Amino acid sequence: MSVAVKHVDAFHRSLSGIDPEAARILEGDLRRQRGNAVLIPSENYASPAVLAAQGSVMTNKYAEGYPGSRYYNGCEWMDAIESLVIERTKALFNAEHVNAQTHSGSQANVAAFQALLEPGDRILSMQLSHGGHLSHGLAQNIAGKLYDVAFYGVEEETGRIDLNKVADLAESHRPRLIIVGGSAYPRLIDFAPWREIADSVGAHLLADIAHIAGLIAGGVHPSPFGHADVVTTTTHKTLRGPRGALVMCRADLASAIDRAVFPGLQGGPFMHAMAARAVNLKEAMEPSFKEYAAQVVKNAAALADGLLSAGFELVSGGTDNHLMLVDLRKRPFSGKRAADRLEEAGIIVNRNSIPNDPRSPFVTSGLRPGSPALTTRGMGESEMRFIAERMAAAVKQSTGEKGRAAIRAEVKELCARFPIYPDISYLS
Numbered sequence: 001m002s003v004a005v006k007h008v009d010a011f012h013r014s015l016s017g018i019d020p021e022a023a024r025i026l027e028g029d030l031r032r033q034r035g036n037a038v039l040i041p042s043e044n045y046a047s048p049a050v051l052a053a054q055g056s057v058m059t060n061k062y063a064e065g066y067p068g069s070r071y072y073n074g075c076e077w078m079d080a081i082e083s084l085v086i087e088r089t090k091a092l093f094n095a096e097h098v099n100a101q102t103h104s105g106s107q108a109n110v111a112a113f114q115a116l117l118e119p120g121d122r123i124l125s126m127q128l129s130h131g132g133h134l135s136h137g138l139a140q141n142i143a144g145k146l147y148d149v150a151f152y153g154v155e156e157e158t159g160r161i162d163l164n165k166v167a168d169l170a171e172s173h174r175p176r177l178i179i180v181g182g183s184a185y186p187r188l189i190d191f192a193p194w195r196e197i198a199d200s201v202g203a204h205l206l207a208d209i210a211h212i213a214g215l216i217a218g219g220v221h222p223s224p225f226g227h228a229d230v231v232t233t234t235t236h237k238t239l240r241g242p243r244g245a246l247v248m249c250r251a252d253l254a255s256a257i258d259r260a261v262f263p264g265l266q267g268g269p270f271m272h273a274m275a276a277r278a279v280n281l282k283e284a285m286e287p288s289f290k291e292y293a294a295q296v297v298k299n300a301a302a303l304a305d306g307l308l309s310a311g312f313e314l315v316s317g318g319t320d321n322h323l324m325l326v327d328l329r330k331r332p333f334s335g336k337r338a339a340d341r342l343e344e345a346g347i348i349v350n351r352n353s354i355p356n357d358p359r360s361p362f363v364t365s366g367l368r369p370g371s372p373a374l375t376t377r378g379m380g381e382s383e384m385r386f387i388a389e390r391m392a393a394a395v396k397q398s399t400g401e402k403g404r405a406a407i408r409a410e411v412k413e414l415c416a417r418f419p420i421y422p423d424i425s426y427l428s
């Protein structure tokens with residue numbers, strides 16, 4: 001890793017001589033990432049080795065097609081890196097087939113839809129405001145336009161999915177595809193009963209594990225493999241890799257998925273991102289990644305306990321994974337106001353709709369804090385409790401600008417004790 005750091009560092013520093021304006025912006029975000037407590041559960045810090053591979057010469061190559069069957073010459077090393085990614089992904093997740101080319105989680109989901117559905121077919125998925133994802137059938141999204149989408153949600157009293165209700169909805173709607181997984185569900189998902197529900201109505205089952213892929217890879221959450229027909233994930237959340245996505249499926253769906261990705265959806269794959277995926281997957285296969293995944297869950301539990309002790313309400317009362325949903329409906333401020341005040345205090349969270357949110361998705365009545373990025377920095381449960389206390393103070397109007405500036409100084413000091421990218425600079 002230190003070799004990669006040196007290579008990247010020398011190269012990055014040279015940027016300031018070539019394009020000082022761009023270098024200044026990159027340095028600005030590097031300092032933002034270092035000096036703030038990032039609690040956005042879909043963000044993380046990719047390793048310097050992943051950054052080095054992402055910034056590599058592989059950005060120069062077109063490689064439409066798949067290993068051994070390309071539409072361009074000169075793809076020997078492209079085949080090698082993509083095959084490495086495929087083999088590592090199969091081993092890490094116990095997947096039968098892997099397509100490693102999609103650029104984002106939304107594209108991975110569209111590829112799955114293209115492989116499994118015809119336009120007009122019915123999908124049953126989790127409502128966005130209950131923790132789903134816009135690519136699962138929001139009316140304004142391509143999925144909502146192309147398919148006939150019915151939704152399930154969480155119960156108001158428990159904040160949890162009631163599987164009996166999902167089974168009833170499946171029975172009444174008879175979907176061709178059921179989607180399990182989302183972007184704001186704080187509870188553990190056991191995929192076995194979802195398979196039973198899908199089988200009861202002859203539906204395909206798609207597991208979108210974008211948020212929890214790292215927890216599954218690290219062995220701390222149940223795996224969808226053996227239950228779902230297709231599994232999609234991003235690579236940059238709890239998996240801690242470069243920005244990108246994977247589609248994994250049963251062997252008999254391999255050619256349908258591959259055709260859906262190319263030529264159905266994309267042209268040339270991002271081979272520099274492929275190289276970075278390879279490095280990320282090697283990291284995720286190390287024993288230390290299991291420790292990381294376990295600590296992510298422990299830290300989220302500590303953060304949730306701290307927030308509850310500080311008087312916040314959480315949807316479902318807590319968390320089993322890396323994130324939690326703060327319910328601000330009884331507070332005199334919105335999710336947007338709270339997130340802005342927290343940013344003033346050096347704590348970066350995203351506002352999020354909560355189930356049955358009376359406010360718009362742009363304003364919201366919720367926050368969605370999570371532990372993956374701070375855990376990568378090496379923070380533990382006591383730091384999570386400290387941050388929860390500071391969050392409680394920072395969101396109050398009475399704390400004021402001065403109070404938030406004081407919290408910001410404390411958070412900065414905390415971040416300095418858990419440095420990130422200490423050897424990288426974009427300024428010479």
Ligand code: DSN
Nearest residue numbers: 041042105133183184
């Ligand atoms: N935007 C991602 C998230 O923050 O969860 C999902 O696409």
